[in-house]
Amino acid sequence: MSASTNSDSAPGLPGAVPGAPDLPDAILDALDPEQREVATALHGPVVVLAGAGTGKTRAITHRIAYGVRAGVYKPTAVLAVTFxxxxxxxxxxxxxxxxxxxVQARTFHAAALRQLGYFWPRVIGGAPNRIVEHKAQLVAEAARLVGVSVDRVAVRDLASEIEWAKVSLVGPEDYERRALADGRPAPAGFDHHQVARLATAYEDVKSERGVIDFEDVLQILAGILAENRAIAEEVRAQYRHFVVDEYQDVSPLQQFLLDQWLGDRTELCVVGDPSQTIYSFAGATPRYLLGFRxxxxxxxxxxxxxxxxxxxQVVGVANEVLRRGRVTGALELRAQRPPGPPVSFVAYDDDDAEAAGVAAKAGRLIATGTRPSEIxxxxxxxxQSEAFEAAxxxxxxxxxxxxxERFFQRKEVRxxxxxxRGAARxxxxDQPMPEQVRxxxxxxxxxxDPLAARGAARxxxxxxxxxxxxxxxxxxxxxxxxQATVASLVAELEERAAAQHAPTVEGVTLASLHAAKGLEWDAVFLAGMSEGLMPISLAETDAAVxxxxxLLYVGVTRAxxxxxxxxxxxxxxxxRATRKRTRFLDGLWPEPGGGRRPGPSGPAPATC
Structure with missing residues (x-):
């Protein structure tokens, strides 16, 4: 099973339900005691705090199935939403x-879009406005209207900032005050006042073109439900039971829509893990999960x-990463698998050596039977991908x-x-090649000097x-x-680009820690775990750190x-060997002389 989201079939978990059981209680036979407690909690409010790899999807789907089979739920009255x-x-x-x-199982946007399309003709009239999939053109036009010069990277960063404001329920008129109060830096090259003006112009451009964006889908529907009691009651009569997965990632806008769906009812089951909140920069917040009770x-x-x-061994490291950081709401996992090999902690001399070392170890795993797609x-x-692509x-x-994108497919690299290539001609x-390249x-x-910015510009x-x-x-x-020349550099780049385009059926996955969320592999290499990258240098506040x-915890628990x-x-x-390993591994990284890692579980990690 490669890069799967399904950890429920891992060794030690109770067996899957064979076919579709006729009796409600047969559904519960597949569950462990805590999962069974979730499945039998048929009336809300219910909050499920589910650690990584604990079978949360199994628990909530069996809850829905048990409720339907027991006659408590009408299938069409259940709405399950995720991200x-x-x-x-x-x-x-x-x-x-x-x-x-x-049962309706949809993303927030898909569920909202379906309802908005149904009610739009009645409330607003006519056909629904077209939804723009990408904000780039609209942001660029808004920038021209307010006299702001932008390039492609700036457009991407400004679009991301507009999205953050909208999902955080921060209007253009309040953006500057709120961003400053939150200590949120403006995109590189802009100040908060400029972003606020541009956000206002962006909304004007949308109105003139008669289009809406994805955030508008949630905002407009929530507004209709909040202001039109008859339509709100119609929706609430349709959907009586709600399940929200990955609740730690909910935004204020999504929570506002969920509140309109619920009304004054409490038939709500939420599932999440505050230790896996890694999208705060995009407006996600764990406060609704942590404050549920x-x-x-x-x-x-x-x-x-x-x-x-x-x-x-892996679970022991994951638990220690959270415990040493006193992470709010952290759950201490209990491993159910049999023991495996010790976790390795390795300090390489340089980036090239690290990439080569990781590639060599991946090769040895493949040679001994691990599928490349399981690495x-x-x-x-x-x-950081380029060095590993090359190795x-x-x-x-x-x-x-x-x-x-692959390194050589990124527009800025192309x-x-x-x-x-032009400079080579x-x-x-007489000028050294590195100077010409610079x-x-x-x-x-x-x-x-590195940019003190986040996002696409960085x-x-x-x-x-x-x-x-x-x-x-x-x-x-x-x-x-x-002497090396610009022409020889171009030739080297072309050779590397050609090598990475070789067709592969089975391949090692290269991914950022954010992109790895929700996935798992037999073998994971967490690379570049040094100060400045983990935590990243832009993480200047306690909350950001x-x-x-x-994010490191999410990476560890992918293995x-x-x-x-x-x-x-x-x-x-x-x-010069100036880099230091991440502070997050203090007390976990083996000390010189073979000192054992303190901690309650798993044998001492090894170095190699």
Whole structure:
């Protein structure tokens, strides 16, 4: 099973339900005691705190199936919502396997869009406005209206900021005050006042064109339900029981819509893990999950802590990462799998050595029977993928990049290669090649110092910095009397690009930690775990650092059996060893001399 979202079939979990059972109680036979408690809690409010790998999807689908089979739920009166189409599809598949049809399992947006399309003609009149899938053109036009100069990267960052404001229920007129109060930096190159003006112009452009965006779908529907009692009652008569998965990721806008669906009722079951809140930058907040029992004092709470995904060694590290950070609401997992190999902690000399070492170990795993698709290399930023792409290609190991474009397919990299190709034809033979490369790349976003920004602008800088580093490496590696040139750099880039395009059927997954959420593999390499990357240097507040720790926890809990955590002391071969491992591994990383890691579970980790 490769990169699966399904940890319920891991060794040790009670067996799957054979077919569609006729008796309600037969559905419960597939569950452990805590999962059964969830399944039999048929009336809300219910909050399920479910740790990684504990079978939460099994628990909530069996709850719905049990409720339907017991005659408590009418299938068409149940609405289960989650955050991705993949997760919604998994809910529907599980329910079909349990013999339950008619339950609506959708993303927030899909459920809202269906209802909005139904009520729009009655409330607003005419056909619904067209939904724009991408904001780029509208943001660019809004920027022109307010006299702001933008490029492609700025448009992406501004679009993301507009989305954050809308899902956070922050209107353009209140954006500047709220962002400053929250300590939220404006996108690179802009101030909060400019963003507020642009957000106002963005809404004007949409109105003039007669279009809406995805956030509007939720806002408009929630507004209709809040203001039109007859329509609200119609929806509430249709849907009487609600289930919300991944509740730690709900935004204020989604919560507002959920409140309109519910009205004054309490038939709500929410499922989440505050330790896996990693999207605060996009408006997600765990406060609704953590505050559920304050809002509903009579709520039943169930905790799922039996981890069926990972070995005791992996679970032990995951628990320690949270415990040492005193993470709010953290659940202590209890491993259900038999023991596996120790977790490895490795300090490499430089980035190239780290990439080569990871590729070599992946190769050994493949040689001993692990499928390439059951191996993942996870890192903090998409720009880190290039070194691992090159190392795996050199080792003849197929790979796939998830959650981001391949390095050489990124527009900024393609544009840079075109410029370098042109520069190669007119290069000054007396100017060192690395200097020429820096001159060229300055025009497409590179600067000597890292950008103090987040989002696409920083990713572009990281990509350009990788090209600069490659130029430096090529110059250092050139033989005496054979000076490296821009032309030789372009040839190297073209060879690397060609190698990564080789077709693969089975491939090692390369992914950022954010893109790995919800997935799992037999073997995981957590690479680049050094200060400045984990936590990332842009995490300047306590809240931001705490989120970075949760992100590391998500990475650790993606591994079923094999886990290696590594970092490189230096960026380049022979460079100064100035990097330090992440503070999040204090007390976990083995000390010189073979000291054992303190902690309640699992044998001492090994270094290699």
């Amino acid at each position: 991705t189409a993949r997760a919604a599809g998994e809910l529907r598949t599980r329910l079909r396997e349990l013999g339950v049809a008619g 304050r809002r509903f004092p009579a709520a039943q709470e169930v905790r799922l802590v039996r981890d069926y995904r990972s070995t005791p 993942a290399v996870l890192y903090r930023t998409n720009a 795996l290609a050199d080792a003849g190991i197929g790979y796939q990049v998830r959650g981001g 544009d840079a290669v075109v410029l370098l 007119s290069a000054d033979p 001159d060229v790349l300055t025009s497409v976003g590179w600067s000597p 990713e572009r800088w990281d990509a350009m910095a990788a090209l600069v580093a490659l130029a430096d490496d090529l110059a250092r590696a050139s033989r005496p009397g054979a 705490a989120e970075e720790r949760r 079923r059996v094999h886990l290696e955590v590594s970092f490189a002391r230096s960026r380049t071969p022979g460079g």
